[in-house]
Amino acid sequence: AQSVTQLDSQVPVFEEAPVELRCNYSSSVSVYLFWYVQYPNQGLQLLLKYLSGSTLVKGINGFEAEFNKSQTSFHLRKPSVHISDTAEYFCAVSDKRNTPLVFGKGTRLSVIA
Amino acid sequence: DVKVTQSSRYLVKRTGEKVFLECVQDMDHENMFWYRQDPGLGLRLIYFSYDVKMKEKGDIPEGYSVSREKKERFSLILESASTNQTSMYLCASSAPRSTEAFFGQGTRLTVV
Numbered sequence: 237a238q239s240v241t242q243l244d245s246q247v248p249v250f251e252e253a254p255v256e257l258r259c260n261y262s263s264s265v266s267v268y269l270f271w272y273v274q275y276p277n278q279g280l281q282l283l284l285k286y287l288s289g290s291t292l293v294k295g296i297n298g299f300e301a302e303f304n305k306s307q308t309s310f311h312l313r314k315p316s317v318h319i320s321d322t323a324e325y326f327c328a329v330s331d332k333r334n335t336p337l338v339f340g341k342g343t344r345l346s347v348i349a
Numbered sequence: 350d351v352k353v354t355q356s357s358r359y360l361v362k363r364t365g366e367k368v369f370l371e372c373v374q375d376m377d378h379e380n381m382f383w384y385r386q387d388p389g390l391g392l393r394l395i396y397f398s399y400d401v402k403m404k405e406k407g408d409i410p411e412g413y414s415v416s417r418e419k420k421e422r423f424s425l426i427l428e429s430a431s432t433n434q435t436s437m438y439l440c441a442s443s444a445p446r447s448t449e450a451f452f453g454q455g456t457r458l459t460v461v
Binding site: 278282 | 353358380382384390391392393394397399439441443445446447448449450451452453454455457
């Protein structure tokens with residue numbers, strides 16, 4: 237069964253600084269990878285996804301992630317964060333279509349003015 | 350846009366009550382899911398369904414059941430609520446042969 241590890245439970249960062257949220261998954265022949273964001277008292281919203289093709293994936297709100305098969309990683313990055321990026325971020329994986337996503341435990345990003 | 354609607358944002362129930370959490374999606378999705386979210390534990394899958402009247406257990410089904418009588422509606426049932434079921438419950442749906450899930454706003458359930 238797939239598993240996902242988000243290496244940092246909390247990440248504080250100053251406004252306009254770059255940020256990287258780390259995600260590793262258990263190995264599989266093929267994977268589908270996702271990052272979701274959850275703002276306070278909200279459901280989850282898709283940030284970006286990797287299904288196939290280019291390993292660099294661009295998402296909404298200036299976020300991007302890179303799929304690295306050899307390191308089984310899918311780290312999320314943003315070059316300059318805003319206060320409004322304060323939220324919880326979840327990495328998720330599936331190893332085939334039409335199966336439920338497996339989620340990591342989440343990383344709470346706090347952007348400090 | 351896909352819309353997944355959960356009937357309540359906040360619920361407070363007493364121990365031993367039977368609790369129904371309702372979820373409706375408007376995109377004709379075949380697949381529907383119930384997750385539970387707790388601090389430090391992320392999202393854990395309770396039950397899912399790929400078709401009407403069909404259900405499969407997820408990772409933590411104990412204490413829960415589900416009902417899918419219509420394609421658009423997926424209900425989570427707590428037969429006898431307990432305090433350890435105090436949590437945020439998230440419903441999601443996805444299209445056939447897809448993996449991307451669309452989520453509702455969540456129901457924060459408190460059992461006292």
